[in-house]
Amino acid sequence: AQTVTQSQPEMSVQEAETVTLSCTYDTSESDYYLFWYKQPPSRQMILVIRQEAYKQQNATENRFSVNFQKAAKSFSLKISDSQLGDAAMYFCASLAGNTPLVFGKGTRLSVIA
Amino acid sequence: SQTIHQWPATLVQPVGSPLSLECTVEGTSNPNLYWYRQAAGRGLQLLFYSVGIGQISSEVPQNLSASRPQDRQFILSSKKLLLSDSGFYLCAWSPDRGKAFFGQGTRLTVV
Numbered sequence: 001a002q003t004v005t006q007s008q009p010e011m012s013v014q015e016a017e018t019v020t021l022s023c024t025y026d027t028s029e030s031d032y033y034l035f036w037y038k039q040p041p042s043r044q045m046i047l048v049i050r051q052e053a054y055k056q057q058n059a060t061e062n063r064f065s066v067n068f069q070k071a072a073k074s075f076s077l078k079i080s081d082s083q084l085g086d087a088a089m090y091f092c093a094s095l096a097g098n099t100p101l102v103f104g105k106g107t108r109l110s111v112i113a
Numbered sequence: 114s115q116t117i118h119q120w121p122a123t124l125v126q127p128v129g130s131p132l133s134l135e136c137t138v139e140g141t142s143n144p145n146l147y148w149y150r151q152a153a154g155r156g157l158q159l160l161f162y163s164v165g166i167g168q169i170s171s172e173v174p175q176n177l178s179a180s181r182p183q184d185r186q187f188i189l190s191s192k193k194l195l196l197s198d199s200g201f202y203l204c205a206w207s208p209d210r211g212k213a214f215f216g217q218g219t220r221l222t223v224v
Binding site: 037044050100101106108 | 145151155164170172201207218
């Protein structure tokens with residue numbers, strides 16, 4: 001079975017600063033994918049970034065990047081130059097084979113002007 | 114293009130009434146489909162997932178059921194709603210193992 005753990009229920013960051021959200025996971029699959037989703041107050045789930053486990057290179061999407069440590073089963077999200085619009089719930093998730101998409105409990109990010 | 118439709122967006126139902134939430138996917142075939150529930154300020158709880166027509170796996174014993182009558186249609190149902198069924202319901206689909214997308218969600222209030 002897969003598990004995803006987010007140990008930070010809440011985080012805050014000053015506008016224009018950098019923040020890192022933590023996520024650890026556990027899976028017995030060798031081929032899997034990891035995701036970070038953003039959920040703003042509208043509650044729409046927005047894909048922020050994805051990482052293929054077989055790729056060693058960390059994924060990046062503009063101001064968002066991940067630190068994927070496969071041996072440690074760690075998948076953290078770094079947000080650079082934080083903006084007010086980044087304030088939201090962030091969920092880490094994993095997907096492997098035909099097993100369900102599994103989520104962590106989320107981290108609520110506040111951005112301080 | 115691949116899209117997902119989920120409706121209704123908002124629903125207020127009395128206790129004991131039936132429920133039917135529908136999710137359809139366009140632009141793909143044989144996707145994996147999921148129903149999640151999210152209580153206010155909480156994480157996503159997986160309710161059901163399906164890897165094919167008529168194949169439903171239930172993750173949590175509850176007052177709800179799911180059906181997949183067609184390849185790209187996933188329905189969440191209840192015969193008699195409870196107050197505890199209130200929440201935000203999300204349908205999701207995975208066209209292949211590397212991607213997963215969500216519908217707009219349904220805010221259900223049971224009164």
